[in-house]
Amino acid sequence: MTALITILSILLLFVVLLQIAKINEITAEMRGQEETDLHSADQNGRWLLIFGVVFIGSFIWGSLYYANRLLGYGPLKAASEHGSSIDSMFNVTLIFTGIVFLICHVALFWFSYKYRYTPGRKALFLPHDNRLEVIWTALPALVMTILVVQGLVTWNKVMADVTKGEDFIEIEATGWQFAWNLRYPGHDGKLGVKDFRLIKPGVNELGQDWNDERNHDDFNADELVIPKGKKIRVRIIARDVLHNFYLPHFRVKMDAVPGIPTYFIFTPIKTTEEFRQELRKYPEYQLPSDPNDPTSPPKWKTFEYELACAELCGKGHYSMRRLVKVVSPEEWEIWNKKQKSFYLSSIRNTEEDPLKGKAIKAEAFMKTEEMKTMLQKALDSTNTNAADRTIRLDNIYFELGSATLDSVSEMALNVLKETFDLYPKLKVEVSGHTDNTGSPDINLKLSNDRANAIKNYLVSKGVGTDRIAAIGNGSNKPVDSNETEEGRSKNRRIEFKILSF
Numbered sequence: 136m137t138a139l140i141t142i143l144s145i146l147l148l149f150v151v152l153l154q155i156a157k158i159n160e161i162t163a164e165m166r167g168q169e170e171t172d173l174h175s176a177d178q179n180g181r182w183l184l185i186f187g188v189v190f191i192g193s194f195i196w197g198s199l200y201y202a203n204r205l206l207g208y209g210p211l212k213a214a215s216e217h218g219s220s221i222d223s224m225f226n227v228t229l230i231f232t233g234i235v236f237l238i239c240h241v242a243l244f245w246f247s248y249k250y251r252y253t254p255g256r257k258a259l260f261l262p263h264d265n266r267l268e269v270i271w272t273a274l275p276a277l278v279m280t281i282l283v284v285q286g287l288v289t290w291n292k293v294m295a296d297v298t299k300g301e302d303f304i305e306i307e308a309t310g311w312q313f314a315w316n317l318r319y320p321g322h323d324g325k326l327g328v329k330d331f332r333l334i335k336p337g338v339n340e341l342g343q344d345w346n347d348e349r350n351h352d353d354f355n356a357d358e359l360v361i362p363k364g365k366k367i368r369v370r371i372i373a374r375d376v377l378h379n380f381y382l383p384h385f386r387v388k389m390d391a392v393p394g395i396p397t398y399f400i401f402t403p404i405k406t407t408e409e410f411r412q413e414l415r416k417y418p419e420y421q422l423p424s425d426p427n428d429p430t431s432p433p434k435w436k437t438f439e440y441e442l443a444c445a446e447l448c449g450k451g452h453y454s455m456r457r458l459v460k461v462v463s464p465e466e467w468e469i470w471n472k473k474q475k476s477f478y479l480s481s482i483r484n485t486e487e488d489p490l491k492g493k494a495i496k497a498e499a500f501m502k503t504e505e506m507k508t509m510l511q512k513a514l515d516s517t518n519t520n521a522a523d524r525t526i527r528l529d530n531i532y533f534e535l536g537s538a539t540l541d542s543v544s545e546m547a548l549n550v551l552k553e554t555f556d557l558y559p560k561l562k563v564e565v566s567g568h569t570d571n572t573g574s575p576d577i578n579l580k581l582s583n584d585r586a587n588a589i590k591n592y593l594v595s596k597g598v599g600t601d602r603i604a605a606i607g608n609g610s611n612k613p614v615d616s617n618e619t620e621e622g623r624s625k626n627r628r629i630e631f632k633i634l635s636f
């Protein structure tokens with residue numbers, strides 16, 4: 136229906152124009168050609184002048200009216216350290232081009248009016264003028280030089296890579312149709328290596344090499360969470376077509392190219408909450424966030440920074456939007472610690488794990504963090520739960536079938552040593568347990584040797600020998616059935632029991 140009305144209106148307009156042309160023709164015949172030309176030139180001149188005034192006026196009005204919606208103005212000031220230098224570069228370009236735009240358009244419309252057809256007036260014939268040629272070649276060249284030099288200076292400043300020893304957080308963003316994978320380095324602060332030949336859809340999307348221990352604590356996040364005031368280096372790459380890593384509020388924009396890693400470094404200077412408080416001052420952000428629901432929270436309250444793909448990479452392009460959250464460094468540390476390593480939660484000890492059954496640092500680190508919490512609970516004098524006084528030491532590893540400590544165990548042993556220092560009256564019992572496979576005598580001896588290996592290590596670090604009782608229980612004290620592999624693995628254990636503190 137709307138289409139039909141539109142077509143009919145266009146047709147009608149066409150007919151009206153045709154009629155006006157006819158009327159003009161008829162009046163021309165009546166008045167004589169000369170007078171009509173004069174009249175029409177006069178009309179054209181006046182209308183051009185009116186159009187010019189309206190056009191330039193609405194250009195200025197529009198710029199002012201919409202200024203608060205443009206990046207760099209009003210509430211949308213840059214939220215990163217380098218952002219303001221990019222904004223000022225755009226402003227300098229805008230000033231120069233704005234001046235030229237205004238001069239050209241004022242002259243264009245004024246001259247159309249002033250030099251409209253007047254009988255007997257002749258145009259000045261100017262075939263060539265060296266001085267003019269020099270002026271309009273030199274002036275733009277000078278302006279271009281200023282713009283290009285300023286651009287280069289800004290570019291070199293913004294794109295300077297991190298220097299050795301500098302404190303920064305490196306994050307990797309991999310784009311594909313249609314998602315971003317955001318990889319964080321985990322507690323070691325280092326991203327592990329990748330090999331495209333290791334990519335396995337649904338299992339190893341990035342092709343991370345699990346033999347590289349830097350990969351063991353890397354984790355993926357659905358949102359880009361970054362701390363305020365800390366330098367962020369984003370490694371940017373694509374897996375299929377061109378994408379573009381764009382954080383508009385931070386003035387960060389870089390192509391994600393398949394096969395060629397790019398990067399961008401920026402420092403966020405406003406947390407999400409601080410940015411919201413700035414938006415709050417503007418009336419347009421006081422409006423309800425949902426236009427259909429007047430009771431919904433105001434726009435400033437629901438504001439989020441965002442990551443977008445700024446490349447038209449396919450029809451699902453829009454779905455590459457991700458939220459970006461800037462938090463305080465303390466909040467970020469807590470968040471970072473809480474994230475689960477992809478390798479430990481999805482790959483560890485599966486068929487995909489080349490290190491199946493071997494002691495690895497990232498796992499020992501994770502379990503040691505858990506042990507710290509358990510120790511805190513066990514040494515809490517208000518805690519009356521007796522079961523909490525016994526801790527399973529899954530983070531102490533021995534070489535297969537022997538009582539030789541694996542070097543990875545040091546992390547946990549050092550925490551235990553510090554606990555003995557912190558609680559000078561602490562006395563414990565360390566007991567070794569095995570499953571029921573193999574000879575009971577050998578099991579008893581192995582469990583005893585392992586408990587003693589732990590005791591000897593701690594004694595060698597200065598813990599009094601009378602503070603640790605080491606016992607081997609063999610398979611005498613199972614905690615689960617020895618019929619299943621799961622049960623047996625629960626039975627093979629070292630227990631750390633707090634006797635007094």
Ligand SMILES: [Cu+2]
Pocket residue numbers: 310311377378379444445446447448449452455
């Ligand atoms: Cu894309």
